[in-house]
Amino acid sequence: MLSIEADKNIIALNTLGFNAIAEQFTRIASEDDLLKALQYAQLHQLDYQVLSGGSNVLVDEHIPGLTLHMQVMGRAVLKECDQQVLIRIGAGENWHELVQWSVVNNWQGIETMALIPGLVGASPVQNIGAYGTELKDVLVQVRAWDCLAKEFVELDNSECQFAYRDSVFKRSKGRFIITSVDLKLHKRLAIEFKYQALKDYMHKQSLANITLKDVFQAVCEIRSDKLPDPVKVANAGSFFKNPIISHSQFQQLQGDFPKIVGHPSACSGVKVAAGWLIDHCGWKGYLASGVGVYPKQALVLIHTGESSIGQLMQLADDIKQSVFDKFKVQLEIEPQRFPSVN
Numbered sequence: 001m002l003s004i005e006a007d008k009n010i011i012a013l014n015t016l017g018f019n020a021i022a023e024q025f026t027r028i029a030s031e032d033d034l035l036k037a038l039q040y041a042q043l044h045q046l047d048y049q050v051l052s053g054g055s056n057v058l059v060d061e062h063i064p065g066l067t068l069h070m071q072v073m074g075r076a077v078l079k080e081c082d083q084q085v086l087i088r089i090g091a092g093e094n095w096h097e098l099v100q101w102s103v104v105n106n107w108q109g110i111e112t113m114a115l116i117p118g119l120v121g122a123s124p125v126q127n128i129g130a131y132g133t134e135l136k137d138v139l140v141q142v143r144a145w146d147c148l149a150k151e152f153v154e155l156d157n158s159e160c161q162f163a164y165r166d167s168v169f170k171r172s173k174g175r176f177i178i179t180s181v182d183l184k185l186h187k188r189l190a191i192e193f194k195y196q197a198l199k200d201y202m203h204k205q206s207l208a209n210i211t212l213k214d215v216f217q218a219v220c221e222i223r224s225d226k227l228p229d230p231v232k233v234a235n236a237g238s239f240f241k242n243p244i245i246s247h248s249q250f251q252q253l254q255g256d257f258p259k260i261v262g263h264p265s266a267c268s269g270v271k272v273a274a275g276w277l278i279d280h281c282g283w284k285g286y287l288a289s290g291v292g293v294y295p296k297q298a299l300v301l302i303h304t305g306e307s308s309i310g311q312l313m314q315l316a317d318d319i320k321q322s323v324f325d326k327f328k329v330q331l332e333i334e335p336q337r338f339p340s341v342n
């Protein structure tokens with residue numbers, strides 16, 4: 001039976017810790033629950049939106065319609081051989097716990113994405129990534145309810161149209177509701193580091209044989225030192241995407257700011273460290289009216305309580321404007337408005 005809660009405060013279900021009242025709220029523990037919830041929404045002519053761990057959303061104070069909280073659980077090995085394993089993970093599983101499970105089993109591919117908050121079903125939405133690895137590197141297929149075609153569909157890796165912090169799920173807002181994700185992980189690959197900071201960190205440990213567990217622990221230590229734990233300091237991780245600019249604009253900026261941080265981007269151009277830009281506009285450690293910029297990482301905006309989403313968005317606008325005024329670079333906000341705005 002579908003259980004609907006009215007006027008539910010989802011303050012505990014968004015890591016920025018804003019008060020937000022969901023007009024109607026239900027937990028989705030299976031595909032059958034999802035179908036029932038969608039029928040209910042249709043019958044009562046309600047809009048609906050999907051919430052997972054709430055670590056990448058900017059919640060409005062009032063959320064009309066039906067909020068679907070994804071809790072579809074399950075981990076299964078679908079296929080296994082000497083080299084690889086194919087696993088199917090329910091959308092409601094915790095991402096970090098999945099990474100732990102893969103490391104315990106010595107399956108390689110997602111260990112550098114340890115400690116990313118949130119649930120598995122949201123991981124394809126922005127093609128999560130960290131330390132040189134993105135979800136697209138290991139994802140085989142996604143199973144989702146297609147709200148347009150009104151049927152369950154399987155989308156393979158190319159159909160997901162992954163890009164930097166982007167996918168078909170993000171672009172076609174609300175069309176797909178993901179219920180499970182299939183990943184291919186490796187059993188016998190040599191450990192390589194695509195990200196220099198992690199490579200340097202591992203080098204300093206002077207380990208004879210680096211294991212997946214060592215990489216996992218290193219990532220957890222580096223992240224814990226650099227990023228605030230949302231349980232202690234409300235935040236949504238990186239608030240802005242790293243902007244991709246042309247080589248010529250980057251060279252011009254290098255002339256004025258020789259220490260500017262940028263890396264060649266996979267899709268041509270240069271990916272500039274947004275945190276560096278914000279830091280060099282003097283925002284790091286800023287705090288006023290309960291919203292501010294994390295003192296150890298300028299890319300992370302924080303909420304210390306008793307503030308509103310409006311005040312946070314005003315701060316984001318002020319930061320964007322000052323970065324544009326100084327560097328002529330446009331920042332784009334990474335977390336999604338909830339409910340989404342078209």
Ligand SMILES: Cc1cc2nc3c(=O)[nH]c(=O)nc-3n(C[C@H](O)[C@H](O)[C@H](O)COP(=O)(O)OP(=O)(O)OC[C@H]3O[C@@H](n4cnc5c(N)ncnc54)[C@H](O)[C@@H]3O)c2cc1C
Binds near residue numbers: 118125228
């Ligand atoms: C401290 C911190 C560190 C972070 N570090 C990283 C990082 O290193 N790399 C990175 O990529 N991200 C990072 N993030 C962002 C965030 O953790 C990821 O984007 C994560 O995948 C969001 O998962 P969630 O379950 O919280 O999704 P939510 O915030 O609940 O949802 C995000 C969006 O996805 C949609 N959605 C959620 N579930 C589904 C579903 N089943 N089907 C369809 N749509 C769905 C929602 O409607 C919403 O638009 C960080 C966040 C925090 C707070």
